[in-house]
Amino acid sequence: MRKLLAVAKKEPVLLIALALGIGSFVLVPPSSKTIGFIDFKVLCCLASLMLCVSSLKAQKAFDKLAGFLLSKTRRPFPIALILVGLCFFSSMLITNDVSLLTFVGFAIVLLPPSSGLLIPVIVLQTIAANLGSTITVMGNPQNLYLCSYYDLTSLDLLRIMGPYAALSLALLVLCCWLLTRGKDPIQTIETVKEPISLYSLALSLSMFIISLLGVFKVLDYKLCLGIVSLSFFIQGLLDRKNGINISKGIDWTLLLTFVGFFLFTGNLGSLEKVASWIRGILEGHVLAVSLASSQALSNVPTALLLSSFTGEGASLLLGVNLGGLGTLIASLASVISYKLYSQSEQAQGGRYMLVFTAYNAAFLVALLGLRILL
Helix, strand or coil: CCCHHHHHHHHHHHHHHHHHHHHHCCCCCCCCHHHCCCCCCHHHHHHCCCCHHHHHHHHHHHHHHHHHHHCCCCCCHHHHHHHHHHHHHHHHHCCHHHHHHHHHHHHHHHHHHHHHHHHHHHHHHHHHHHHHHHHCCCCHHHHHHHHHHHCCCCHHHHHHHHHHHHHHHHHHHHHHHHHHHCCCCCCCCCCCCCCCCCCHHHHHHHHHHHHHHHCCCCCCCCHHHHHHHHHHHHHHHHHHCCCCCCHHHHHHHHHHHHHHHHHHHHHHHHHHHHHHHHEEEHHCHHHHCCCCCEHCCCCHHHHEEEEEHCCCHHHHHHHHHHHCCCCCCCCCCHHHHHHHCCCCCCCHHHHHHHHHHHHHHHHHHHHHHHHHHH
């Protein structure tokens, strides 16, 4: 029981997803159609990208990049801009959660609590990662899933989310400037001096390209996952220092969460009365419903749940991406930032939540205002 409670505390969304998926079999018994509810393309593409990012992290490639950039200035505005900008732009390629796992630590090391910058900069990093990731297919799980489900291209995604990402970037720069006005210079961290393996770096980047070929349907996604997995497995056997353990390079909890919601939404969609009721709620209100649902369920489960009941892919995509703003659980990546901050010295959880809520509300209002104008 204690182990179950520990898992529930650490991975509540996973347990909810599995409970819903398994529980839905009470209403719809398993059949030959059940396996068809699982989108294996999304799962395989996610696994491939996770392995590539895990390999780059093992080589401390992102740490070296951030350390190099931060060693060039002591002024608060450029430092805040670099910390936030790294999250915004890197999330487009390595996903929002990995971006925060990588770069929030730099803010904690670099910015003393007495500076008054630590909490707002981490909050801005979180917003930057959640919004920067919205304009690429591999930026976050909901994009990967919805683009596959609705057959949306990268250009479609850029057309839908581009204006909001552009406004977000402008607002992030403005916030960094306002936040750092009049602040004293900051002692910067040293650049990571450990040399990087060019072979390992080349392999990681090559496998990343192969993973993208699967995402964009140039190659079969199963073939891409096989090539990526085998390459990193062999690398791990030959190079213990720079290789990765492929079983640890994949976030199995995220994949199982997807499976649980795939089963739940598939079974729910096969119940005509329930499906009709949900479609009725969504009709003409996909953006509002998906945005509101994200606040309680988070945006990835909301995307999985509602996609089965609406053909308005663009509105759903916009709703769940903007829905990542708001509550702490609206985007699970936001929880990562909070956990990292709460483990630091002199952490102030209450103050963090106040600042987080205020900034998220302001950004959400601004982006919804743009929606009205458009």
